[in-house]
Amino acid sequence: MTELVFPLGGRRAWAVWATAVLTYLVTVLHRGSMSVAGLQAAERFDISASALASFTVVQLTVYAAMQVPVGILLDRYGSKRLLIASSGLLFAAQAAFSLVDSYPAALAARAVLGVGDALVFISVLRVVMAWFPALRQPVMSQVTGMLGGLGAIVSTVPMAAAFHAFGWTPTFATASLLSLVAGLAVLFLLKDSPYDVSPHRAKQPIALVRRNLRRAWKEPGTRLGLWTHFTTSFSGGTFGLLWGYPFLVQGQGVAPTTAAAMLILPVLAGFCYGPLVGRYAAKFPYYRSWIVLAVIAGSVLMWTIVLAWPGRAPMPVLLLLIVVQAAGGPGSMLGLDYARTFNPTTRFGAANGMVNTGGFIAMLICIGMVGILLDASSGGAPQTLGDFKLALAFQYVLWTIGTIQILRYRRRARATLARYNPEIYEALRANQIVPLKADTAEFAKVS
Numbered sequence: 001m002t003e004l005v006f007p008l009g010g011r012r013a014w015a016v017w018a019t020a021v022l023t024y025l026v027t028v029l030h031r032g033s034m035s036v037a038g039l040q041a042a043e044r045f046d047i048s049a050s051a052l053a054s055f056t057v058v059q060l061t062v063y064a065a066m067q068v069p070v071g072i073l074l075d076r077y078g079s080k081r082l083l084i085a086s087s088g089l090l091f092a093a094q095a096a097f098s099l100v101d102s103y104p105a106a107l108a109a110r111a112v113l114g115v116g117d118a119l120v121f122i123s124v125l126r127v128v129m130a131w132f133p134a135l136r137q138p139v140m141s142q143v144t145g146m147l148g149g150l151g152a153i154v155s156t157v158p159m160a161a162a163f164h165a166f167g168w169t170p171t172f173a174t175a176s177l178l179s180l181v182a183g184l185a186v187l188f189l190l191k192d193s194p195y196d197v198s199p200h201r202a203k204q205p206i207a208l209v210r211r212n213l214r215r216a217w218k219e220p221g222t223r224l225g226l227w228t229h230f231t232t233s234f235s236g237g238t239f240g241l242l243w244g245y246p247f248l249v250q251g252q253g254v255a256p257t258t259a260a261a262m263l264i265l266p267v268l269a270g271f272c273y274g275p276l277v278g279r280y281a282a283k284f285p286y287y288r289s290w291i292v293l294a295v296i297a298g299s300v301l302m303w304t305i306v307l308a309w310p311g312r313a314p315m316p317v318l319l320l321l322i323v324v325q326a327a328g329g330p331g332s333m334l335g336l337d338y339a340r341t342f343n344p345t346t347r348f349g350a351a352n353g354m355v356n357t358g359g360f361i362a363m364l365i366c367i368g369m370v371g372i373l374l375d376a377s378s379g380g381a382p383q384t385l386g387d388f389k390l391a392l393a394f395q396y397v398l399w400t401i402g403t404i405q406i407l408r409y410r411r412r413a414r415a416t417l418a419r420y421n422p423e424i425y426e427a428l429r430a431n432q433i434v435p436l437k438a439d440t441a442e443f444a445k446v447s
Contacts, residue, residue: 005196007194009133026182027120075347221417232334237363238370269327277331286431302324336356339354
């Protein structure tokens, strides 16, 4: 029998959460460190656009591939151990990246960075779920993502200035030291659970792990979360992680310092979107999908305007594009909220890991295809605005696939919950979230 040692949402909860958020912020900085370094990397390693894209593709491929294993590790070992391991890996990866001068070695460093990155986000979300009451969790999750976005700010203008003033090696080496600071903070300040014994640290037999994975995947609500994450986040991620800066500078003729500053806008916009989305999700959980569809429609509309604009788009239109597509970050968090709603806590890590793969799979596909299409369109010559427009039009393929799947699994998730958990379904329709305590559905019969 576990006993509550620290009150949920109390002073200790805020201290633990702040430590976890610091780790996430530093991780986002490392993840986005190529956002303003793409042109320098192409020159340093003498590579093409598709080869440049492979840095981010490899990083995101490893990240996505690690999500389900990380979910299993999280359910078994807890957030603290995974965050400490992540800090060590991120330090090693970024330090190595600062020193290497060959393309294969640089790719290997980005792959290790992807492993370290993969350990962080769902570990931080587990801290939120463990330390705060259920009704506050949607808002706290949004605020967590929003504050983590501060790392994206540091990875734009400050890193661009550091590249200019100090060069490649000092900039990346200094950034790597931030992970050591975060790791020490986790070691001394973070606790997995406010209970005397964490309810998530029980060792599970392999058969039970496999059953939890199977049931998490068969749950339509998990797949609804995956496709939500897939469709809402890839456009902003593709823009912010790699192709936004070259598109603005080479394609739209924006000054490099102005383009770097423009990449801060999604984070600032997220400060507005995040709390609004979190409050709406907490108050109207049955209608969360309408926010998701609105976020997708906004991105599609703005990209259609920019890509169809004759010649270079005016600055106000480019700014509006960046602000509107920034809603994808808070929107993608609703995918993780679906994982929490439709799965019991015993398989929270596995379900969240599956959902979290969605957006990153979409990003790596989009980033890679944009690079390939740019090379094909330009024929090895410097890319023009027309080349960028053709390549970025690939986004419509992913928006179409993802929206169809969201509508499909929204219908199936509601039908499954109504059939096997009618009381919880009626509570959800009344805009009340009642966590699943145990499995009551024979998911294999409805998969």
